[in-house]
Structure formats: structure tokens, C-alpha cells
Amino acid sequence: MTSPRTLTPGLPFLWERARRVNPSSLVARARRAGRRHGRSTLGVVVDMLWQAGVRGVGFQDYIDYDFAMLTRAERATYMTSPVSHRLAVRFDDPAYRHLFHDKIAFNGTFAPHLQREWMVVTDDNADDVRAFALRHGTIVTKEPMGRAGLGVHRYLARDVTDWSRFHRGLLDRGETLIEEVIRQHDELAALCAGTVNTTRVTTYFDGERTHVLAMAQKFGRGAVSDQNAFGGFYAMLDETGRATGDGYDSNDRVYPTHPDSGIRIADFRLPMFDEVLEFVDRLARVVPQVRYVGWDIAVSPTGPVLVEGNWAAGVYENKPSATGIRTGHKPRYLAAIDADAAGSASPLPHAAPARAVA
Structure with a gap:
């Protein structure tokens, strides 16, 4: 049986996390959360430490998902980074993880689904580059x-x-994978044409069916990547591919509209949504030994394109202050992984079953 308790990180993981705690950073985060939600800094610090040590809630999870404003029952519905990591360790076979971690190996494994030209830089192929x-x-x-x-x-x-010189620089810097730029769907380009705006689809493959656990639309700001480190942000998508509310990032900023295009984030709907679901079902079957994956998908004018897959899927979750929704996706994860765990999670508010793709 997979239960919330068995998914709580073990003592070695928690000890390693505790060793790396930066007290000043912790207090600064707690102070911001306290001001935002009307709580004392000390109270938030104590709560963050308790949630990290007992509930498996990362400090950044606590801030990103507004735990300071949630009830205990509402918090229990949230997937968190430490718990997600435990899922990855449990369900992603170590013998096959390198096919996801190494981008060159990944491209070779998933070549039919990339739908773009790519090459590897070697010592003697400057002319090819x-x-x-x-x-x-x-x-x-x-x-x-x-x-x-x-x-x-x-x-x-x-x-x-x-x-x-350019070729030598690529080798010296370790930039040994080169890819053609993906052309994205016009509806996505309208938001930010300078970045390929990808969709994160987190799935669990049970050996027969692919369960979609969570979907998030990432939005870039013109840089080469739409990740938070490049100024990007995201919004969660519902069962129809629509944004559940405003966008947000890991710096506690909320985006009612895209800063560059002015398009309202809550109005976004992923084009070719059904095709994306069918696409990730095919992807999940390529390496079935890696069952829990976060796929980054780009939608092109002709259909979904695979950008990459992450065996350590990471977490994209709902932010209550941006959406008005006070529950997360953890019950969906539990329902997909174990029917008994789904039963234990069902009393949590607004628990929705994971969408399975046959």
C-alpha cells in the first residue's frame, strides 16, 4: 500500500536537508510569508520547520503554495518536492534513469518524438556544426x-x-548537443514569441495505462528557456487544458497577464489538448521502467513535440492566492499509484481522480 505516511521522506533525507538549512534565508522567507498572510515571523518559522521535518514539505513548497494560509486538511492535498523525490526514487528504475538525465541519450531514445534535427558536437565535426x-x-x-x-x-x-573557434568553444563549455529551434503554435507564440512556451505534463505509467497527474503551462519572457531561472512563470491547467487562474513564479510574483504580450493568463487554453494527452501516453511506453516522469511538451502548428523528460519530475502545484483554489494534486498521485491510497486520500477536499489515457 502506498500511503501518505510511507511517502514522507525518511530520516537520512531529512538529516541531509537539515544540514543545508540557511537560517537567514529561512527567516527571510518566513518574514515575507508572515506579512503576506498576517502571521508572525516566528510562528511561520516554527511551522515551516515542523512541516519540513514531519510532513515532507520543502521550504520553497511552503512559500510557493501559500501553506501559511491553508488548513491542515488543505495542506495534505499538496504534492511537495521531497515527496515527489521519494516517488521518483521508488518508481524510476536506476538502471534506466540515465536515459532521461543525459540529454544526448534521451534524444537517441526518443528520437521519433522530437520532430526536429539535432546533432552531437565532437572533436572533428566543426564543418558539420x-x-x-x-x-x-x-x-x-x-x-x-x-x-x-x-x-x-x-x-x-x-x-x-x-x-x-565557435566549435572549440562549444566543446570547452560542454555544450555538446545542438538542436533545431522548435516552431511553436501561433496561440503560444502570441503570448511570447521569443521563447518556446512548454507544457509540463507529469505522468505515472502503471504498466497498462498512463495517468496524467498534473499539467502546468509555462510562459517564457523571451529567453532561451521558460524556466523560473530565466524569468519564466507558470499556471496550472485543469481537466480541459484551461488555466486555473493567474500565473506565478517561485519569487512569489503573480501574473494576471503576460508582462510582454498583455494576454490574460486565466483565459489561456492549451491548443491541441487531446493530442497532447495521446502524445504523452505514447511517450510513457517508450521506457516503461521509468514510470514517474515530468514531460516538457511544445505544441507546434502540426502537433505536440517532445522537448525533454525528467525522471525526477519536480513539482508544479496550485497557488491559492493566485487561483482561489485551496487544494492540490496529491490525491491524484495517490489514486494513480495505489487504489488503497486513493481510498485513504478521498476524504480530502476536492480530491479528483487522475485522468487515465488508455
């Missing part, structure tokens, strides 16, 4: 082991004057 870049005009380079958008770069071929 030049031809690739000139053919596409703009290229994206990636460090194969980069995470959270870090290690992703964008170059214009017209800016390169010395191709031998």
Missing part, C-alpha cells in the same frame, strides 16, 4: 547533464565569424 547552424539560422545548444534550464544556450549563425 557550421553547416547545421547555417541551415537553421538559429540553434539551441545544451549541456547534456544540465537541469532546470541551466546549460541551455541560443546562437544566431549570422553572429559567428570564426566557426573553428
Whole structure:
């Protein structure tokens, strides 16, 4: 049986987290949360430590998902980073994780679903790099082991004057994966044309069916990546692909409209939503040994395109102060993973079953 208690991080994990606590950062976060929700700084600090040590709630989870304003029952509906990590360790076979962690291995494994040209930089292929870049005009380079958008770069071929030097620079910096830039759907480009705005779809594959646990639409700000580190933000999507409210980021900023285009975030609906669900079902079956995955999908004019998959899926959750919704997605995770756990989670408010794709 998979229960909320068995998903709580163990003592070694919690001890390692405790060793890395930055007291000044903790107090600063607690002070901001206290001001926002009308609570004392000391009270929030104590609550954050208790939630981290007993409930498996990361400090950033506590801030991002407005735990300071939630009841105990409401908090229990939220998926958190430590609990998500425990799911990944339990359900993603270590022998196959490298196929997701290494971007070159990932591209080779999922090549039919990328729908774009890509190549690997080696010591002797400077001419091939030049031809690739000139053919596409703009290229994206990636460090194969980069995470959270870090290690992703964008170059214009017209800016390169010395191709031998450019090639050597890619090798020296470890940018050994080159990809064609994805052309996104016009509705997504209208929000921010300078960034490919991706959809994070978190799934669990039970061996027969793919369960969609959560979906979030990420919005870029013109940089090469739509991740938070590049100024991006996101909004959760409902069962029809519509945004559940305003957008938000991990710096406690809320976005009623996109800052660059002025488009209202709550009006967003993912184009080709049904096609995206069918697409992730196919993806989940490629490496069935890695059952719990966060897929980053781009919707092109002709259909969904795979950007990458993350075996350590990370967490995208609802922010009550941005949406007015005071519950999260944890019951969906439990329902997909274990029917008994779904029964134990069902009394939580507004628990919704995970959407299964046959």
C-alpha cells in the first residue's frame, strides 16, 4: 500500500536537508510569508520547520503554495518536492534513469518524438556544426547533464565569424548537443514569441495505462528557456487544458497577464489538448521502467513535440492566492499509484481522480 505516511521522506533525507538549512534565508522567507498572510515571523518559522521535518514539505513548497494560509486538511492535498523525490526514487528504475538525465541519450531514445534535427558536437565535426547552424539560422545548444534550464544556450549563425573557434568553444563549455529551434503554435507564440512556451505534463505509467497527474503551462519572457531561472512563470491547467487562474513564479510574483504580450493568463487554453494527452501516453511506453516522469511538451502548428523528460519530475502545484483554489494534486498521485491510497486520500477536499489515457 502506498500511503501518505510511507511517502514522507525518511530520516537520512531529512538529516541531509537539515544540514543545508540557511537560517537567514529561512527567516527571510518566513518574514515575507508572515506579512503576506498576517502571521508572525516566528510562528511561520516554527511551522515551516515542523512541516519540513514531519510532513515532507520543502521550504520553497511552503512559500510557493501559500501553506501559511491553508488548513491542515488543505495542506495534505499538496504534492511537495521531497515527496515527489521519494516517488521518483521508488518508481524510476536506476538502471534506466540515465536515459532521461543525459540529454544526448534521451534524444537517441526518443528520437521519433522530437520532430526536429539535432546533432552531437565532437572533436572533428566543426564543418558539420557550421553547416547545421547555417541551415537553421538559429540553434539551441545544451549541456547534456544540465537541469532546470541551466546549460541551455541560443546562437544566431549570422553572429559567428570564426566557426573553428565557435566549435572549440562549444566543446570547452560542454555544450555538446545542438538542436533545431522548435516552431511553436501561433496561440503560444502570441503570448511570447521569443521563447518556446512548454507544457509540463507529469505522468505515472502503471504498466497498462498512463495517468496524467498534473499539467502546468509555462510562459517564457523571451529567453532561451521558460524556466523560473530565466524569468519564466507558470499556471496550472485543469481537466480541459484551461488555466486555473493567474500565473506565478517561485519569487512569489503573480501574473494576471503576460508582462510582454498583455494576454490574460486565466483565459489561456492549451491548443491541441487531446493530442497532447495521446502524445504523452505514447511517450510513457517508450521506457516503461521509468514510470514517474515530468514531460516538457511544445505544441507546434502540426502537433505536440517532445522537448525533454525528467525522471525526477519536480513539482508544479496550485497557488491559492493566485487561483482561489485551496487544494492540490496529491490525491491524484495517490489514486494513480495505489487504489488503497486513493481510498485513504478521498476524504480530502476536492480530491479528483487522475485522468487515465488508455
